[in-house]
């Protein structure tokens with residue numbers, strides 16, 4: 405062992421109270437202590453912080469940590485101080501006097517770690533300050549924020565590429581939990597980290613059980629999950645809109661489950677209070693938009709539930725990754741339905757940005773849909789998405805209760821020809837509800853009013869129920885064999901639909917699983 409190794413291990417034991425490094429931590433710490441640049445890709449909970457905290461303590465000077473998590477800086481600094489580490493932060497929440505004290509401590513060499521909000525780096529005064537003190541390293545936390553295509557883009561992060569020009573000899577370590585190969589490469593280029601050594605940890609989170617179920621009545625399904633499997637547990641429930649966050653939190657409270665809302669529409673004091681309660685108390689459920697959770701370090705989150713479809717696999721992985729940081733069994737549960745696809749396609753169609761941007765959003769959504777509709781192991785699919793491989797895990801819903809697939813070609817033809825007839829014979833477009841009524845042969849007022857009972861396809865789909873038809877539509881949308889457009893989610897054909905209608909293409913569909921609970925006891 406070299407002396408730096410011993411020193412790092414000594415700090416790990418003495419200061420942080422841990423016996424040994426985890427995974428790649430030691431190699432990373434050593435590399436940075438030796439002055440090398442590093443790009444660290446490690447899942448949430450993997451232990452990224454020590455990768456820059458220990459080198460900051462070992463190298464002479466102050467470790468400067470750039471983090472977008474301003475709301476958490478105080479907590480992070482308090483936690484470090486409790487361990488005897490001299491830490492401070494500079495961000496917009498402080499007044500002039502508070503900032504001056506931190507600056508003076510920095511210049512006097514009385515700090516080990518200095519947390520900086522990214523916008524402060526744009527100020528010439530910050531660069532001057534850093535130039536007058538001694539910097540041990542730069543750590544760039546949540547480095548994916550530099551990616552313009554990612555979901556957390558922060559323009560201030562682009563300025564971080566200049567660190568290297570100004571301080572070419574100071575090592576830099578960029579860390580993220582979110583990165584496909586493409587984002588990874590983008591981080592390296594944008595941060596000017598071309599010489600950096602890459603450390604890529606496994607993205608597998610074996611203690612998380614992934615489950616994706618068809619959405620029928622989401623609140624009731626959620627309640628069932630919490631009552632039967634997670635009574636008294638802490639957890640996070642993600643919803644897409646503020647309104648559904650409020651409604652769901654109310655619903656849970658009415659049903660005896662202690663729940664708090666969290667979204668950007670609440671005033672900052674309520675948000676901070678709810679977050680603090682969640683961190684401190686046991687058995688609280690936070691119902692939130694994705695505004696909640698970045699940097700949340702609560703080890704015993706037993707479940708993360710999504711009541712709406714995440715926009716990307718990266719988002720899904722990061723949000724579900726907040727479960728089970730302590731390594732104990734935890735659940736990632738997502739309820740997903742036809743309406744999710746309709747709604748998200750609509751959001752993409754109406755989103756700002758150019759065609760390339762919309763295509764990207766669309767690719768993200770397609771990958772998420774593919775994960776939802778897979779008949780294979782969810783974990784293997786997730787790992788593949790991040791460029792890693794794995795074996796079927798035995799601990800996800802598709803492993804525990806393998807979904808049957810069926811030949812849906814005829815059903816798809818019936819459905820697509822209904823859309824075709826409306827579109828081409830009647831010059832009409834309708835949403836899923838009306839199409840299904842026609843297929844089932846229901847003479848609703850809307851059906852008779854439009855004389856849809858006179859169509860040759862009227863009633864040809866009676867062999868399936870309404871729920872099953874919705875499943876067929878959802879899967880056809882996911883497979884690109886059908887599309888939605890406009891504000892009302894009207895269904896239209898795609899080019900690929902023609903192949904099915906022309907009998908040139910078979911359609912395999914996943915049978916909707918009636919039983920929702922994956923039996924835990926079946927775990928090997």
Ligand code: ADP
Nearest residue numbers: 422424425426447448449450451452453454701
């Ligand atoms: P990340 O930033 O990657 O999400 P953290 O750095 O917050 O993860 O670490 C997650 C948890 O794991 C923390 O509670 C941390 O104290 C703990 N941890 C990290 N490294 C070790 C280690 N070598 N031994 C024991 N616990 C560790």
Ligand code: ZN
Nearest residue numbers: 781797800803
């Ligand atoms: Zn599996």
